[in-house]
Amino acid sequence: MEQHVAKNDGDQAQPARAKDRPKFVRHFFHEKIESPQERRAAGKALRDRVPRESHAEWKESGQHRDPVAILLATNKGRLPELVPIRHGRMLTSPFAFLRGSAAVMAADLSKTPVSGIRVQACGDCHLMNFGGFATPERQMFFDINDFDETLPAPWEWDVKRLAASIEVAGRYIDLKERESLAAAAAAVRSYRRWMARYADMASFEVWYDHLDVEQIISTFSVAARKRIRARIAKAQTRSVAEHDFPKLTERSAGQPRIKDNPPLIYHLSPKDQKKFDASALGALKMYRQSLPDHCRVLLDRFRMYDLAIKVVGVGSVGTQCMIVLFMASETDPMFLQVKQANASVLEPYAGRSAYANHGQRVVVGQHVMQAASDIMLGWTVGTFAGRHYYLRQLRDMKLSAIVEIMEPDTLKGYAKLCGRALARAHARSGDPLMISGYLGNSSVFDEAVTKFAKFYADQTERDHKVLAKAVADGRLEVATE
DSSP, X not given: OOOOEEEOTTXXXXXXXXXXXXXXXXXXXXXXXXXXXXHXXXXXXXXXXXXXXXXXXXXXXXXXXXXHHHHHHHTTTSOTTTHHHHHHHHHTOHHHHHHXXXXXXXXXXXXXXXXSOEEEEOSSOOGGGEEEEEOTTSOEEEEEOOOTTOEEEEHHHHHHHHHHHHHHHHHHTTOOHHHHHHHHHHHHHHHHHHHHHHHTSOHHHHHHOOEEHHHHGGGXXXXXXXXXXXXXXXXXXXXXXXXXXXXXXXXXXXXXXXOOBTTTEEOOOHXXXXXXXXXXXXXXXHHHHHSOHHHHHHHTTOEEEEXXXXXXXXXXXXXXXXXXXXXXXXXEEEEEEEEEXXXXXXXXXXXXXXXXXXXHHHHHHHHHHOSSOOTTOEEEEOTTTOOEEEEEESOSSOEEOOGGGOOHHHHHHHHHHHHHHHHHHHHHHSOHHHHHHHHOSSSHHHHHHHHHHHHHHHHHHHHHHHHHHHHHTTSSOOOOO
């Protein structure tokens, strides 16, 4: 390897000093690499400043804490006609409220203890943002599947939101308190134990690791395994051409067109639609540039035929989300989902993104955290209104949990998978040795976060009542679907 040198005033070659090297060179040429033992010890030392027991803490701040005000602030920039649908969905249960109120919990988490170790965080890490999906190799993986709020941030925030969501979900399906808490504890314990495993792996091993759905089915009960296999089989037989295309389109003037199904799927007025379509063509050019060259070859086989607004999720309702129909031939369709990307809810507390385009922030974060990502995942900016977007295939053998049918053992087993997937995602971007050193081998952290989950589930129920009162008082408008 070429030796880097610096010249003195006498123009005589001398070995370069570390401080004289460019920053990127200093990064790759450390004078000393810390040993695994030193990194574990550094993580363990953080317990002196932030005891693991302190993560149980949650006290509602009496001053200036208004969850409705936070929700109203996040409505800025959303399509006003869809905002009442968002409120209506959140009103249905405390569980739905939690799913839609990532901004509220981000504000709350910013006041809780953190060790100081940062990772690429999900930012909206509740149990419904995990699931199965097809890899480019057509295998079915289980992983985190929502990255709208991803940002470098404290790892504890994701763990606490996951545990709280499990406790809230358990209450939602009427499990006993001990059963819900056992599931939340299982998620945190799984996270800790798998982080310890990742700490012992080589860097490439961590990045190659994944959760194959076929391998994890055996962890569930016989009845649950039967249901899961049936859903996987159905998903694997669903092709875009044979299922999505007939369901989502109709013929108009001899051309395929996305069916209107208001208020969930609809076209704009003819005047606005024309402007929108023109803007979309410019945005798609930028999207194409965001893809790797080999994916552009695939995209270039298709032509855009139609575009429509599509309402999705709970927290995303009101942001500009669309589906775009492309055709490579009369029998070869593709649907892309276009989602507006705003600033992460973590940004006020964790710092601004390194990426000026929030669509790029989402795409990069997803690539960092996921074991495999959609080959059509890319980003762009709307040339008409300047909004940021990211794009992916609408459906690709995607499977989500059905919380309503879960038994106690099923929720607990699912919680373990979520904990493992989160640990793997954090180990890719953070320092698993330091995190594992902080967590240790005991259940101290597990128990602390489980207590936090109970306290925060109580808080979520109180916040849901505040939402209901705001609706009753006319402060918030709701709409049924």
